Amino acid sequence: MLDWLGRPKRPASERRDIPAGLWAKCPHCANLVYRKELERNLRVCPRCGFHHRLSAMDRLALVLDLASFVETDAALLPEDPLGFVDEKPYPERIEESRRKTGRTEAIVTGTGTIEGAHAVVGAMEFGFMGGSLGSVVGEKIARSAERARDRRWPLVLFVASGGARMQEGVLSLLQLARTSVALARLADAGVALITVLCDPTTGGVAASFAFQGDIIVAEPGALIGFAGPRVIEQTIRQKLPEGFQTSEFLLEHGFLDAIVPRAELRGAVARLLRLTNAPLDPAMVGAPAQGWVDRSDTR
Amino acid sequence: MSHHPPEPLRPPDASPAASSASLEENLAEVEREIGDLRRITTAQQMDLGEQIAALEARAESLHEEIARNPTPWQRVQLARHPERPRVGDYIDGLTSEFVELHGDRSFGDDRAIIAGLGIVGGRPAAIIGHAKGHDTRENISRRFGMPNPEGYRKAVRVMRLAEKLRAPVVTLVDTAGAFPGKDAEERGQAEAIARSLFEMARLRTPIVTVITGEGGSGGALAIGICDVLLMFEHAIYSVISPEGCAAILWRDGSRARDAAEALRLTAGDLAALEIVDEIIPEPPGGAHRHREDAVAAVVQAVLRHLALLEGRSEESLVAARYEKYRRIGRVRDASMQDAAATHDAGGQTE
Numbered sequence: 001m002l003d004w005l006g007r008p009k010r011p012a013s014e015r016r017d018i019p020a021g022l023w024a025k026c027p028h029c030a031n032l033v034y035r036k037e038l039e040r041n042l043r044v045c046p047r048c049g050f051h052h053r054l055s056a057m058d059r060l061a062l063v064l065d066l067a068s069f070v071e072t073d074a075a076l077l078p079e080d081p082l083g084f085v086d087e088k089p090y091p092e093r094i095e096e097s098r099r100k101t102g103r104t105e106a107i108v109t110g111t112g113t114i115e116g117a118h119a120v121v122g123a124m125e126f127g128f129m130g131g132s133l134g135s136v137v138g139e140k141i142a143r144s145a146e147r148a149r150d151r152r153w154p155l156v157l158f159v160a161s162g163g164a165r166m167q168e169g170v171l172s173l174l175q176l177a178r179t180s181v182a183l184a185r186l187a188d189a190g191v192a193l194i195t196v197l198c199d200p201t202t203g204g205v206a207a208s209f210a211f212q213g214d215i216i217v218a219e220p221g222a223l224i225g226f227a228g229p230r231v232i233e234q235t236i237r238q239k240l241p242e243g244f245q246t247s248e249f250l251l252e253h254g255f256l257d258a259i260v261p262r263a264e265l266r267g268a269v270a271r272l273l274r275l276t277n278a279p280l281d282p283a284m285v286g287a288p289a290q291g292w293v294d295r296s297d298t299r
Numbered sequence: 300m301s302h303h304p305p306e307p308l309r310p311p312d313a314s315p316a317a318s319s320a321s322l323e324e325n326l327a328e329v330e331r332e333i334g335d336l337r338r339i340t341t342a343q344q345m346d347l348g349e350q351i352a353a354l355e356a357r358a359e360s361l362h363e364e365i366a367r368n369p370t371p372w373q374r375v376q377l378a379r380h381p382e383r384p385r386v387g388d389y390i391d392g393l394t395s396e397f398v399e400l401h402g403d404r405s406f407g408d409d410r411a412i413i414a415g416l417g418i419v420g421g422r423p424a425a426i427i428g429h430a431k432g433h434d435t436r437e438n439i440s441r442r443f444g445m446p447n448p449e450g451y452r453k454a455v456r457v458m459r460l461a462e463k464l465r466a467p468v469v470t471l472v473d474t475a476g477a478f479p480g481k482d483a484e485e486r487g488q489a490e491a492i493a494r495s496l497f498e499m500a501r502l503r504t505p506i507v508t509v510i511t512g513e514g515g516s517g518g519a520l521a522i523g524i525c526d527v528l529l530m531f532e533h534a535i536y537s538v539i540s541p542e543g544c545a546a547i548l549w550r551d552g553s554r555a556r557d558a559a560e561a562l563r564l565t566a567g568d569l570a571a572l573e574i575v576d577e578i579i580p581e582p583p584g585g586a587h588r589h590r591e592d593a594v595a596a597v598v599q600a601v602l603r604h605l606a607l608l609e610g611r612s613e614e615s616l617v618a619a620r621y622e623k624y625r626r627i628g629r630v631r632d633a634s635m636q637d638a639a640a641t642h643d644a645g646g647q648t649e
Binding site for chain 1: 478481483486488489490493497499500517523536548563564572574620627629630632634
């Protein structure tokens, strides 16, 4: 079990439903859960098993070997190519997300080892504008694919996204194509792509790299699909059945290789890396997980 | 709107929305009058043909005036016009012989996509396009050109066939988007689109894509990764429909007009963003006013680009396609000396 204590305080925005900060209400079973117990349980509800969302850094800390993570391309920042203004200007939305998550964009990419196996990794930050795919996310995934190809290390993407980012218009849509050409080239070089679909994986992200994985696994209970449930309900004019577009539904319909509970995720990804030709770093085999030191804070 | 950069992201001839709005009002008024006169003609058996003809001429010139200088929202209406040429019209114009191929070999045949082999400029080519209907009955049978997963899987099958035959692929994009239905989700809409994008990225044969009407999001792009992207003058291409965008960002679907402006979805915008390689001019008044001329313009442009792509090696095609898409997007690299420098992020790292 990982040590989830002594971690930096979560931003206030994630704590809004918590009376006195000690208790969290599970959005799934509505039970009050002692916050420390939830944290110790990898933010999986001890009552109902609901997998609460993880930030990108928590996700990487969960799966990577101690101190193995080296972040890449952290200096790539979004532009406002369309001068997009809805209820507020796009740069303001970016700034809000930055404050809320402490991240500069909706994905964190880098390299690391998992049980000693080398991988290029990317973890999406749902808290940053809904994990939306814009130019920076597209660029970081494309660079990660190129890095994986150069080193011949498998690429592991932890996906959590509502889809393409509207504020970059058609440039966002074209990031589906941009990541596709990079991942196709990776595939043609004989290097594996493993995607781990977390809650939620929808829209243009589901319709591109999420489902371009050679091996596709998901966390339990994640919402996964192309169209949003409300849009579908409007189209068919009826309520969708319970469990529609969940991980379990997709596994049953043949679109996932496995559902992996969070406590087993590190071991499962490590096994997949060993089976897809990831080179081993002997010094890191047997290393504990949870080694993240947030380098961005010392920059 | 102070955040809008002054660069020519918008077509230089764009006119203020106010005058276009009044043109639209005039047109609506004239069309109302025509309707009234027709009703009178029928009901009272009066011959008002002359008056109707005069008003129709007036309506025609208003149509042309609007299409000379449409606002983004007017272009959305033009792109969706029910009388624009359909994929079958383009196929008739492009091919001297055409065999439609049906089915995804797995579940069914999706009539929202037409795919097949045809003789184009004297040689075999695959043609794949979204199929909106000419009328309500056809639209219903073709799901208004909004594909299910089987449509994309059929498209991929025919693309692979073209690759095998060393024949080029022409795709014609005109859809509001992939169909957001229960069955579509059960059968893997996301996977089907993802697979099509992936296969087009690595297809070892030339691909020319024309956005002829509505380029609606992932469901459009799914058959739109290409070596040359052509776009009809009044076509649109967008990450989301203006209505959908307005409903989400403004929480008010009636702000679609504003969303259409903000999204930069016109052919001129896309050329300025260097996404579209060539804009095909439409006949006066728009493609729906002169369909044969419109089809001829598309055919002529496609043939020209197919000829230019002929003889290219498979390797150079795939490499050039990689470069074309790899550089799309705008990011700022804060690690560079000049932190304010914007560049088109592209090329290799390390």
